[in-house]
Amino acid sequence: MKTIVDINSVEKSYGLTQVINHCSFKIYEGEIYGLLGINGAGKTTLMKMILGLQQIDRGSIYVLGKEVNNNPEYLSNIGSVIENPTFYEHLNAKELLSMHLCYMQKKADISETLHLVGLENADKKTISEYSLGMKQRLGLARAIIHHPKLLILDEPLNGLDPIAISEMRGLMKKLTNEGMSILLSSHIIGEVRHTADRIGILSDGYIKQEFSVKEKISECGDHFEDYIISLMRREQI
Amino acid sequence: MNLYKLEFMKIKLSTYLWAIFGVFASLLAFGILFLFIFQMETESSDAFEEELFANWNGLLALITTLSFGFFSILSAVIAAKVIISEYCTKNVIILFSYPVNRKTILKTKCLIVSSITTISAFISNTLVIGIMYISAHIFKIMPQMNTKYFFFTILLSSFFMGILSSAVGIISTAFGLKKHSSVSTIVCSLIIVCVLANCITISLNSIIWVMFIISAVFVIIANFIYHIMENRIEKMEV
Numbered sequence: 110m111k112t113i114v115d116i117n118s119v120e121k122s123y124g125l126t127q128v129i130n131h132c133s134f135k136i137y138e139g140e141i142y143g144l145l146g147i148n149g150a151g152k153t154t155l156m157k158m159i160l161g162l163q164q165i166d167r168g169s170i171y172v173l174g175k176e177v178n179n180n181p182e183y184l185s186n187i188g189s190v191i192e193n194p195t196f197y198e199h200l201n202a203k204e205l206l207s208m209h210l211c212y213m214q215k216k217a218d219i220s221e222t223l224h225l226v227g228l229e230n231a232d233k234k235t236i237s238e239y240s241l242g243m244k245q246r247l248g249l250a251r252a253i254i255h256h257p258k259l260l261i262l263d264e265p266l267n268g269l270d271p272i273a274i275s276e277m278r279g280l281m282k283k284l285t286n287e288g289m290s291i292l293l294s295s296h297i298i299g300e301v302r303h304t305a306d307r308i309g310i311l312s313d314g315y316i317k318q319e320f321s322v323k324e325k326i327s328e329c330g331d332h333f334e335d336y337i338i339s340l341m342r343r344e345q346i
Numbered sequence: 347m348n349l350y351k352l353e354f355m356k357i358k359l360s361t362y363l364w365a366i367f368g369v370f371a372s373l374l375a376f377g378i379l380f381l382f383i384f385q386m387e388t389e390s391s392d393a394f395e396e397e398l399f400a401n402w403n404g405l406l407a408l409i410t411t412l413s414f415g416f417f418s419i420l421s422a423v424i425a426a427k428v429i430i431s432e433y434c435t436k437n438v439i440i441l442f443s444y445p446v447n448r449k450t451i452l453k454t455k456c457l458i459v460s461s462i463t464t465i466s467a468f469i470s471n472t473l474v475i476g477i478m479y480i481s482a483h484i485f486k487i488m489p490q491m492n493t494k495y496f497f498f499t500i501l502l503s504s505f506f507m508g509i510l511s512s513a514v515g516i517i518s519t520a521f522g523l524k525k526h527s528s529v530s531t532i533v534c535s536l537i538i539v540c541v542l543a544n545c546i547t548i549s550l551n552s553i554i555w556v557m558f559i560i561s562a563v564f565v566i567i568a569n570f571i572y573h574i575m576e577n578r579i580e581k582m583e584v
Contacts, residue, residue: 195439195440
């Protein structure tokens with residue numbers, strides 16, 4: 110299987126606090142990798158390091174075989190929704206996505222993407238008129254419209270209603286079937302369990318445990334969530 | 347990819363065009379007022395007032411100083427919207443996720459702010475002095491003309507004033523970026539304007555040289571500060 114992301118012994122500190130400590134894992138083509146960890150475990154930091162938004166203190170990250178450094182060209186193959194997405198609120202969805210495509214130097218069908226995320230009827234409203242859920246959908250539309258090979262989603266289901274969550278899960282599966290790889294972070298076990306193919310538990314700054322969801326569920330049965338919670342707890346210092 | 351077009355999509359240019367028109371209208375009102383002041387108070391005026399209001403060099407220096415103040419602050423306001431609000435809010439996450447060099451984006455933004463400031467300041471100052479000149483002829487108010495190349499003087503001093511205003515805008519932007527605040531950007535430009543405004547009227551008869559020297563010094567400072575800002579953005583973590 111082709112490796113899309115290769116993270117090798119990455120370290121990151123903020124002052125004296127070591128947030129990421131010898132963290133290593135790989136994401137393969139066409140899979141959804143769920144990154145689970147408690148609040149402050151370093152999930153967002155790790156994602157930002159892949160996007161070049163945070164400097165790497167030690168170690169290396171390769172995306173599609175290219176090392177993450179000051180050359181931003183590799184970013185054209187990545188789509189992302191980090192934290193709560195922000196927009197230029199005076200624009201409408203079509204204008205925003207067209208601007209995004211210009212930056213990414215790619216062409217795509219805007220109407221089709223809006224239909225895919227369920228915003229086909231809201232394309233003429235300005236974004237300032239959107240609800241939180243609609244903004245989340247638009248954030249996802251912006252992340253996938255340029256057909257990236259890697260999609261990074263930081264708690265993407267926040268603010269979505271149950272129907273939208275179910276639709277988003279379906280959409281993620283559809284995208285992976287088309288060959289896209291997804292790195293999904295969350296602190297909600299159920300969210301990742303129903304979506305991811307593999308899960309990595311980020312605790313104490315490194316991937317404490319990595320497993321296939323199907324295999325682990327068949328192994329643990331009803332105790333799956335208890336098992337994950339025990340792994341997510343920080344080591345007592 | 348046309349980065350300039352993309353940047354213009356992000357801002358409502360009409361807002362700034364109205365602001366520029368407002369500044370122009372205010373400057374024109376001041377200019378017309380200055381023309382009539384000397385007519386109204388000739389008896390009580392002292393030598394400096396006479397030099398300032400009774401000849402075109404003085405009026406030019408006065409209007410250019412006011413224009414410099416207005417446009418420097420306007421430049422900082424535009425920079426606060428175009429640059430500071432982008433780099434100091436969560437918008438920066440999406441901006442840095444594009445496969446475009448960070449330095450190129452900053453350069454585009456700074457060029458947009460500087461161009462808007464320089465062009466509008468130049469046109470506004472030239473127009474205000476021009477309209478004052480025509481009004482003086484219509485109303486038979488003729489402040490002394492003691493410069494041979496007055497038209498040339500207006501064009502050059504307006505040009506240097508536009509350059510100086512945009513340099514102040516860039517310096518204020520760097521300060522605002524360091525403090526992560528739009529308010530700091532505008533306050534910084536206000537402080538610079540307060541200090542510099544008095545220097546422009548030092549020598550009324552050689553305003554071109556005064557404007558040239560001040561703007562040259564500030565362009566060098568702005569250039570130096572721009573490079574520091576560029577390096578900071580290159581290493582910026584969000």
